[in-house]
Amino acid sequence: MLGMMYCSKMAATSAGRALSLCRQFQKSLSISTALPLQHTNVLTSCKAQLSTFRPKFCLLHINNVGTSLAQQCRALHTSQWRRGLEEFFDETPNWGEPTVKSGAPWTAKQLRTKSSEDLHKLWYVLLKEKNMLLTVEQEAKRQRVQMPSPERLKKIERSMKRLDTIVQERENALRLLQTGQERARPGTWRKDFLGRTFWYRFKEYPIPWYLNRRYKRKRFFTPIFVDSFIRLRIESHLHRKILKKKADLENKRKLQEQFSKLSART
Amino acid sequence: MCLSVPLPRYPLYQLGNPQLRIFRTNFFMTLVKPGKEQPPDTVQFRIPMEMTKCDVKNYLEKIYSVPVGAVRTRIQYFKTDRAMLTSYLAIRFPKALSSLPGLQAQQQTFQFPEIFPQKDTALEPGSVEEMQDQFMQDEQQRQKADPRRGGVTEWFGL
Numbered sequence: 001m002l003g004m005m006y007c008s009k010m011a012a013t014s015a016g017r018a019l020s021l022c023r024q025f026q027k028s029l030s031i032s033t034a035l036p037l038q039h040t041n042v043l044t045s046c047k048a049q050l051s052t053f054r055p056k057f058c059l060l061h062i063n064n065v066g067t068s069l070a071q072q073c074r075a076l077h078t079s080q081w082r083r084g085l086e087e088f089f090d091e092t093p094n095w096g097e098p099t100v101k102s103g104a105p106w107t108a109k110q111l112r113t114k115s116s117e118d119l120h121k122l123w124y125v126l127l128k129e130k131n132m133l134l135t136v137e138q139e140a141k142r143q144r145v146q147m148p149s150p151e152r153l154k155k156i157e158r159s160m161k162r163l164d165t166i167v168q169e170r171e172n173a174l175r176l177l178q179t180g181q182e183r184a185r186p187g188t189w190r191k192d193f194l195g196r197t198f199w200y201r202f203k204e205y206p207i208p209w210y211l212n213r214r215y216k217r218k219r220f221f222t223p224i225f226v227d228s229f230i231r232l233r234i235e236s237h238l239h240r241k242i243l244k245k246k247a248d249l250e251n252k253r254k255l256q257e258q259f260s261k262l263s264a265r266t
Numbered sequence: 267m268c269l270s271v272p273l274p275r276y277p278l279y280q281l282g283n284p285q286l287r288i289f290r291t292n293f294f295m296t297l298v299k300p301g302k303e304q305p306p307d308t309v310q311f312r313i314p315m316e317m318t319k320c321d322v323k324n325y326l327e328k329i330y331s332v333p334v335g336a337v338r339t340r341i342q343y344f345k346t347d348r349a350m351l352t353s354y355l356a357i358r359f360p361k362a363l364s365s366l367p368g369l370q371a372q373q374q375t376f377q378f379p380e381i382f383p384q385k386d387t388a389l390e391p392g393s394v395e396e397m398q399d400q401f402m403q404d405e406q407q408r409q410k411a412d413p414r415r416g417g418v419t420e421w422f423g424l
Contacts, residue, residue, distance in 0.1 A: 087330060095380070095383060203275075206278060
């Protein structure tokens with residue numbers, strides 16, 4: 001399923017398993033497209049395919065065959081995934097192994113090709129996998145044993161981060177097109193009591209601001225006596241800028257002195 | 267329990283608002299073996315501090331389809347690891363622990379399995395590991411004190 005991608009050079013035993021999973025996934029994907037998209041349905045179909053194997057050819061099947069099966073498989077039931085709490089642990093053959101093979105994490109480029117529904121399912125697959133890895137990690141710490149392949153955790157985290165980036169990108173695009181708003185959370189530029197300008201992000205309150213005592217204690221204006229300090233701050237900023245410029249020129253001059261005889265110039 | 271994505275700010279709820287729905291949870295739960303003996307239908311998890319009992323129940327029922335009865339949570343304090351020590355004041359920090367005596371609904375029991383069974387790895391006769399192992403054993407033998415001294419250390423000798 002859409003778990004972590006495995007390299008194609010896998011053991012022969014897993015190829016058969018991958019094929020069967022591929023078929024299961026085919027069926028369940030077609031069913032999920034046939035049935036109305038409710039939250040629970042998405043999750044049940046997702047549960048049916050939990051596995052850490054995701055062979056490349058699985059994807060090809062979906063692209064070619066998905067639409068035709070949708071019409072036929074209206075009344076089919078997917079088998080309920082009954083593992084329940086066992087999903088918090090790795091597959092039984094992997095217990096006690098010093099290393100467990102896992103593929104590369106999902107890249108942003110690959111994730112951008114997936115539909116939102118697929119990404120939603122993938123999120124939960126990754127979530128379950130991460131729960132499993134955290135369980136194994138904690139158990140290993142308890143038993144004072146090395147956890148097999150701890151790099152899997154990092155891979156999952158990266159995949160999830162990238163998934164989130166892509167979902168955010170899509171949401172941003174939709175919001176820009178529909179409303180023209182650049183940001184999801186409204187905000188504004190304000191001056192704090194020290195005269196510094198910052199982006200204040202709005203927060204939701206059940207009462208208006210003039211009744212909010214704690215909010216009124218935050219001063220979003222600069223008192224007059226701070227002006228001299230603002231001037232000093234500007235001076236020091238300019239001074240630092242000039243110093244930096246001078247230092248850059250000096251550095252350039254030194255390099256020129258050392259390397260002027262070379263013909264190649266970048 | 268590091269969050270891969272920062273927790274969202276939930277919208278304010280007032281009476282009459284629609285039910286809050288979360289489409290991609292950021293909560294991770296770790297199954298832990300309880301320190302004390304628990305009844306067979308109880309499972310224990312480590313959950314993030316932001317999770318409530320309802321959250322835990324929905325999480326397990328919807329994502330793992332595990333029938334849940336009652337959920338009990340408590341806060342347990344943990345010591346910071348050296349790597350996480352940013353300020354010397356934050357020595358103890360809380361993490362929530364939830365135990366779920368819950369599977370009574372379906373008469374299911376849960377036994378925490380042995381994930382790291384002892385495997386007798388017989389090393390191959392000609393392999394590098396075997397030679398390394400042999401070498402280490404010889405070294406240790408050489409480092410041991412003379413058995414004729416009867417456990418007395420070298421400090422007392424000549």
